[in-house]
Amino acid sequence: PLEAPSERVDKPEKGPDSGRGVLEAMAAAYRKADSYSDRGTIRVHVDRPGEPVDQTDAFAIAFQRPDKLRLELYQTKAVFSGGTLHAALDNLPGQVVVRNTPAELSLDSLSRSQVLAPALGPGFAQRLTRLVLLLEDDGFEHLLDGASEPELVEPGEIEGRPCHRVSIRREGQVATLWIDQESFVVRRIVLPTDNLLDEMEGEVRSASLVAEFTGAGLNAQIPPEAFQFEVPEGATVVKFFQPPHPADLLGKQASEFQFAGVAGDVVDPKSLAGKVAVLDFWALNCGPCRSSLPAVDKVRQK
DSSP states (O other): OOOOGGGOOOOOOOOSSSHHHHHOOOOHHOOOOOOOOEEEEEEEEEOOTOOOOOEEHHHHEEEETTTTTEEEETTTTEEETEEEEEEEESSSSSSSEEEOOOOOOOHHHHHTTTHHHHHHOOOSTTTTTHHHHHHHHHHHHHHHHTTTOOEEEEEEEEEEEEEEEEEEEEEEEEEEEETTTTTTTTEEEOOHHHHHHHTOOOOEEEEEEEEEOOOOOEEOOOOOGGOOOOOOOTTEESSSOOOOGGGGTTOOOOOOOOOOOOOOEOOOOTTTTTSSOOOOOOOOOOOHHHHHHHHHHHHHHH
């Protein structure tokens, strides 16, 4: 006779051929490694009528126990070495943060950094997965926090290397990790697109968000200069980044710029000489912009 539903208990597999088994082996490989490095990309692709989005950003990590880390992500470059942090932002080229840090790096200490906190979280599968695995004894549990049992799906191959594929689901969002079958290093993560789609307006046919970890390797030989940081000549050393105040620009000559007007004419400081000009930077998916632009137009009419 068939078992009654109330009497049946399905226990997740724990062996190496289960999603949980693969993730446990992956976490153990990272936690035991003395070093790690990669260079990769995060690619955003959105297929929508008239306005497709295809954007690629590069990133890189170099890590060596117990206290050395180099991180390049979006506009941020940060180097931890010997208890000192050096950090720079592309959009604040004249400033370099220099601060003391704990002798041994931890996820908690990195999360307190104003520079790295936005990159570390929050968000399911959005954290710097490699750092979680390298720095946390229970990195495996961090990945599965609030998620359902990981599922081992059809394997794949990246650059000739066979990979396990493990899907993690949480609150309707799914992330899929491509994990090297031999070294258990993460080679690709297909990330959820729910947050991305929430920012989009209008019809969207499809969307994808994929992180590729090119050259990822555990116990890699990392040259010492990777953890050196040279403060650019003329840069100001600060403890915290300080965005410029608008008052600092009052009375100063505008920087050179040039773009095409609605009629195709050239707009630059020379064409605007003697006039009052307002430059407003906006985007189609920016709610405040939709409110502010009509207000600016009313002022212009007056």
